[in-house]
Amino acid sequence: MIHIIRNEFMNSFKSFKSIAIIVFFTITSFLTASYLSDNAQLLGELNSDSAYTSTIKFLVFFLGFLFVFSVSHDLVNRELDYNTIRLLVSKTSRFNIIIGKMLGSFIFWVCSISISFIVVSIYAKTWFYLDYVTVIAVLFFITSFNVFLSTVVTKPSMTMFLGILLGILFPILGLWAAFSDKWYLLPFKYLLPYHYVVESNFYLVGPFLIGILLVATSYIIFKRKDL
Amino acid sequence: MYAIEVSDLKKTYTSKEVLKGLDLKVKSGEIFGFLGRNGAGKSTFIHILTGITQKTSGSFKVLGEPDQNLDSIKRKIGVMPDTSNLYQHMKAIDFLKYMAALKGDKRSTKELKALLEKVGLYNVDKQKIKSFSFGMKKKISIAQALLGAPELIFLDEPTSGLDPESGIEIQNLILTLKEEGKTIFLTSHNLGEIEKICDTVAIMTEGAIAKVGTVDQLKRETKESIQVHVRTSPSITKDYMNHLHAISAEFIKYAQGFTVLELKDEESIPTLISTLTQDKFKIYEVKIETKTLEDVFMAV
DSSP states (O other), rough: HHHHHHHHHHHHHHHOOOOOHHHHHHHHHHHHHHHHTTTHHHHHHHHHHGGGHHHHHHHHHHHHHHHHHHHTTTTTTHHHHHHHHHHHTSSOOHHHHHHHHHHHHHHHHHHHHHHHHHHHHHHTSOOOOHHHHHHHHHHHHHHHHHHHHHHHOOOOOHHHHHHHHHHEEEHHHHHHHOOOOOGGGGHHHSSSSSHHHHHHHGGGEEEEEEHHHHHHHHHHHHTTOOO | OEEEEEOOOOOOEEEEEEEEEEEEOOOOOOOEEEEEOSSSSSHHHHHHHHTTTOOEEEEEEETTTEEHHHHHHHHHEEEEEEOOOTTTSSBBBHHHHHHHHTTTTTOOOHHHHHHHHHOOOOTTSBBBBGOOOOHHHHHHHHHHHHTTSEEEEEEEEETTTTOOOHHHHHHHHHHHHHHTTTTEEESOOOOOHHHOSSSEEEEETTTTEEEEEEHHHHHHHHHOEEEEEEESOOOTTTTTHHHGGTOOEEEEEEEEEEEEEEEEEEEEEEEHHHHHHTTTOOEEEEOOOOOOOOHHHHHH
């Protein structure tokens, strides 16, 4: 499995899109941290040191789906589309393939976000544990959902389309549902990570659990597929 | 000891039964040729045995491992799938490193280069696969199937689309692998190639095994008429053929000084000769058209 993780991780770094996103995250974090550092009185007005990480959180919560889908919407189905999947399944287990791809993609995003947190923590001279865990929980959910989508939908062009569509819809529906009790928003409230992020602390286990469920479902579907 | 034992293996897609209860045994250490027309179910059969496709029912053992232990089977086999694509963006050596890692094969870069040379790819290790010709892609696809020291190697049409020279190189490689004690399961549409290198051959039609045996056995079992070319003096005339109808010989044509006759079986040959001798024909030459695997295949 480790070789699939490594391959997926390294491949994520090879595209222009992923490099652009990392640079964008890093520069934005740097500018925010630098600005807040030069205007320390704002921290008091914002009533929280978390202001340092606000940009990162904003980017991940609102654009995280779009970023992840744009880089790896075809994580599983491109192997089906190119028929390279036959090289993999004849050598290793389907479990290794799904988990390896998920972890490879997840570790890539953890690294990218960690760079931003490191930049911010240098300026703030502290590490924002809760914010870091919150962002990681959301990214875990998003990468798990991405694995699910690219396993269920076999055409990369379709996952690209759905990725853009859901990447826009999910943050809107998720945040709306997080602050609403309307019955028709309940699925979005409990299936998307935003409610758990708003509740914070122990609730942050939620996105991880749902993510694990999504990956397990992906594995079951993938295991039954004729390749 | 059998490398493959298959019992009542079935595969059904929504509306079509692709494999109709296959029973097959492949001995260890042999080159087994698997023939069939397009859509006969050859690739589906290989895909099931190698974990690419799920069976509908039945059972199989590969190298003594039951089909429930598919992951254990995968560690012992090498597979060159038919329509598999390769990672085009990778360099040849990086592709082999990745494939080797998946198989737990700890070969060094130097050893992987030697593997490339073994399949006839020289000084291409740093080239990207997308720059390879069709034949080179076939060869590197075979190379990846040899990783992990497999005891059994599935080669799905390894020489299709190759130039004759490359085809012969691959045939020689397959024979070398056999000498190394490996079992080769080979599909091909090149019947001459199968006849030349395979110990046992199975012919598949519409999802079932129609015939299985050595090439000689299959030829003998094919109950078809045979053609005999006879050069006599005087020549056999069409009028004289009425005499030969008694021994069920039929005139076909004259060709390059020969009279070509069709006989119902091998036993008719001495009868034909004695009949001609009795009727004062001088027989200078008799040529019997030997059956090929193609004849056997076409008769199925």
